Amino acid sequence: MKLLLENIRELVQVEDNPVLFRAGAEMSKVGTIKNAFLIIQDELIDDFGTMDQLKDVYVDDDFLIEIDCSNRIVYPSYCDSHTHLVYPGPREQEFVDKIKGLSYEEIARRGGGILNSAKLLHETSEEELYNSAMKRVKEIIKMGTGAVEIKSGYGLNTKDEIKMLRVIQRIKETAPICVRSTFLGAHSIPFEYRNNVSAYVDLIINEMIPTVASEELADFIDVFCDKGFFSVVDTERILMAGIKYGLRPKIHANELGNTGGVQAGVKYNALSVDHLEFVGEEEIEALKGSETMPTVLPGAAFFLNMKLSPVREMINSGLPVALASDFNPGSSPSGNMNFISSLGCIKYNMLPEEVINATTLNSAYAMGISDRLGSIAKGKMANLFITSDMPGIEYLPYMFGSDLIETVILNGDVQSF
Numbered sequence: 001m002k003l004l005l006e007n008i009r010e011l012v013q014v015e016d017n018p019v020l021f022r023a024g025a026e027m028s029k030v031g032t033i034k035n036a037f038l039i040i041q042d043e044l045i046d047d048f049g050t051m052d053q054l055k056d057v058y059v060d061d062d063f064l065i066e067i068d069c070s071n072r073i074v075y076p077s078y079c080d081s082h083t084h085l086v087y088p089g090p091r092e093q094e095f096v097d098k099i100k101g102l103s104y105e106e107i108a109r110r111g112g113g114i115l116n117s118a119k120l121l122h123e124t125s126e127e128e129l130y131n132s133a134m135k136r137v138k139e140i141i142k143m144g145t146g147a148v149e150i151k152s153g154y155g156l157n158t159k160d161e162i163k164m165l166r167v168i169q170r171i172k173e174t175a176p177i178c179v180r181s182t183f184l185g186a187h188s189i190p191f192e193y194r195n196n197v198s199a200y201v202d203l204i205i206n207e208m209i210p211t212v213a214s215e216e217l218a219d220f221i222d223v224f225c226d227k228g229f230f231s232v233v234d235t236e237r238i239l240m241a242g243i244k245y246g247l248r249p250k251i252h253a254n255e256l257g258n259t260g261g262v263q264a265g266v267k268y269n270a271l272s273v274d275h276l277e278f279v280g281e282e283e284i285e286a287l288k289g290s291e292t293m294p295t296v297l298p299g300a301a302f303f304l305n306m307k308l309s310p311v312r313e314m315i316n317s318g319l320p321v322a323l324a325s326d327f328n329p330g331s332s333p334s335g336n337m338n339f340i341s342s343l344g345c346i347k348y349n350m351l352p353e354e355v356i357n358a359t360t361l362n363s364a365y366a367m368g369i370s371d372r373l374g375s376i377a378k379g380k381m382a383n384l385f386i387t388s389d390m391p392g393i394e395y396l397p398y399m400f401g402s403d404l405i406e407t408v409i410l411n412g413d414v415q416s417f
């Protein structure tokens with residue numbers, strides 16, 4: 001099937017010679033075409049150019065669907081490279097505890113936080129988990145996300161971790177969005193192991209990882225390497241075991257302290273290190289020249305009132321940066337990448353162009369899919385969105401509370417809501 005988008009005010013993040021990510025000063029460059037057309041053939045981007053060039057490729061009656069995009073802007077879908085969107089229920093009571101003065105770590109120490117979700121997940125059926133997660137998937141699709149990474153990590157025992165990963169697998173098979181899955185057995189320390197963390201690490205290594213790998217349930221392995229959670233020594237043991245089974249690391253690092261998580265991630269060639277509130281010169285030096293994408297989660301920092309990751313320093317030092325939502329019930333109960341884009345500009349002083357690269361191409365790289373998603377390039381997946389009337393690319397992050405996405409196309413299909 002052929003689909004034609006015509007009279008596009010601006011076609012954004014166009015690449016003639018696609019790259020896998022953009023770093024440093026390159027992040028402020030975004031290729032765009034004004035008064036453009038775009039042709040989609042089946043699920044792929046087939047051609048694009050200016051409207052005057054369209055007559056050269058247009059054959060009458062060739063197109064089954066034509067969409068007039070006058071005054072509208074077309075973007076590649078957001079790629080959200082860090083979420084925990086399979087979870088058994090919200091934790092709004094902890095939200096109130098936080099307002100009253102408790103910190104995220106204090107709530108976790110009292111058996112709240114991730115352990116609270118794990119207890120509830122144990123009592124929730126696979127079917128219920130799937131249904132509630134699919135509602136969230138539909139919500140983020142409507143808000144412009146076309147690829148998403150989803151983590152396990154509210155199971156914390158072999159059976160429940162597998163239950164979560166099966167739910168993610170089912171979402172992969174049934175949702176129109178591209179899904180990557182991550183095994184995060186090391187998300188928190190179960191209550192019964194609190195005085196014997198290495199026994200829990202043994203369980204992850206000897207039982208969970210081999211089972212996850214034999215059922216081919218995960219693309220990546222993650223560890224919450226931070227103060228009060230898993231140490232660098234624990235993290236390295238888990239990453240080594242995962243790598244043996246072909247699971248590339250993507251880790252939670254440096255959210256609560258300068259713990260060495262970033263360096264451990266780089267040492268084991270992690271695809272990304274995520275959070276990064278506590279990053280200084282040493283971490284930046286470690287990341288330079290590596291294949292690891294520094295990924296910042298503005299929603300969590302906003303929701304928990306945390307100190308901000310030094311994004312400007314990282315970009316000015318020549319590093320790439322990706323932004324993701326961290327959609328989860330405890331620290332970022334939103335998967336709205338439009339809001340993440342606004343936070344990127346407002347809180348982290350990123351230019352709108354830098355934010356576009358961070359939420360599309362670089363975040364696609366952080367899921368290992370930037371060769372087929374994350375930009376408008378011939379042969380890439382036709383996952384994109386069309387805005388409502390809009391003057392230019394600055395407008396989307398500027399209008400931080402508005403819903404400006406009018407049409408979503410995934411795998412070449414116009415989505416209906």
Ligand code: NIG
Pocket residue numbers: 084113114117224252255300326328329330331332
């Ligand atoms: O990325 N930092 C660790 N994990 C999640 C929080 C998960 C939760 O609180 O349920 C995060 O912020």
Ligand code: FE
Pocket residue numbers: 082083084252326328
């Ligand atoms: Fe997270």
